[in-house]
Amino acid sequence: MLAASLVDSVLGRFGYAAVFAFVGIESLGIPLPGETMLIAAGLYAGTTHNLSIEVIVIAAASGAIIGDNIGFGIGHWGGYRLLLRYGRYIRVDESRIKIARYLFMRHGGKVVFFGRFVSVLRTYAAFLAGTARMSWPPFLLFNATGGIFWAVAWSLGAYFAGAYIQSLSTPVNIALGILAVVVIVVFTLVLRREEKNLSVEAERAFPGPLQAP
Numbered sequence: 001m002l003a004a005s006l007v008d009s010v011l012g013r014f015g016y017a018a019v020f021a022f023v024g025i026e027s028l029g030i031p032l033p034g035e036t037m038l039i040a041a042g043l044y045a046g047t048t049h050n051l052s053i054e055v056i057v058i059a060a061a062s063g064a065i066i067g068d069n070i071g072f073g074i075g076h077w078g079g080y081r082l083l084l085r086y087g088r089y090i091r092v093d094e095s096r097i098k099i100a101r102y103l104f105m106r107h108g109g110k111v112v113f114f115g116r117f118v119s120v121l122r123t124y125a126a127f128l129a130g131t132a133r134m135s136w137p138p139f140l141l142f143n144a145t146g147g148i149f150w151a152v153a154w155s156l157g158a159y160f161a162g163a164y165i166q167s168l169s170t171p172v173n174i175a176l177g178i179l180a181v182v183v184i185v186v187f188t189l190v191l192r193r194e195e196k197n198l199s200v201e202a203e204r205a206f207p208g209p210l211q212a213p
Contacts, residue, residue, distance in 0.1 A: 011040050016055050020063040023151075027067025029074070029127045034063070035154065042158025053159045057151050064116065064147030068126035072139055075130025083131060095199050097132075102205050104132035109142040116146035 010018045019041045026034030038060045045051040083097055104111070108129055115121030129139050 011037060011044060015051055016041075016059045019056055020059040023060050023063035024067035024070075026123055027064050027126060028071045029124055031123050035122070038151065038154050039158045042155040045155075046159040053155060056155050060151035060155060061144075061148045064151060065144050068112075068143045068147065069140065071124075071126035072130035072134075072136070072143075075127040076133065076136075077130075079127060079131035080133060098205070099199060101133045102201060104129055104134040105205065108132070108134040109138055112139055112142040113146040113149075116143075116150040 010022075014021075019037055022032050022037035023034035026032045038056070041051060041056045041060075042053065045053045045056055084094070111121070112125055112129055112134075115125035126139075126143065
């Protein structure tokens, strides 16, 4: 209730800027309720018509893309250095860093695109992609595409469905969250089983010692 009240208060005062800021900050890796702000803005536009739904979509998509790219940069330039230097203390040695880079190189686009629709991944996927040294051009492509689809889907859904979307958003997010947990567990089990083979493939892709920029 407190979070919803805060969102409503900020939205009423700052309008489009609030949508841009909340979504952008969440995408940086800071867990603000960016999606809640987007849904609230869509509902507000649909019931009062004091905000333009087109501008809401642009503000949300822009915040998602810009925030994610800043988060990617932080992971790329800061997180990667930290992993190389201190990763062994949390059981992330150079071999596992190479595996992460290899997996993001092959499947990172899917994680970036679909992660926009799952709460935890929406906050951290860009940072993780940067840390894993995913190439920036494909990251930008999948990030921008996912951000635009997400902004359009949630804002228009809230706009046209009105208050009914509030009763749908919670079970949908729960279902997506459960699905994300299942995928992560299965992925972890497969990764552990295939870690030796993946290590060989990752070493072939990134031979020699890794160097921080």
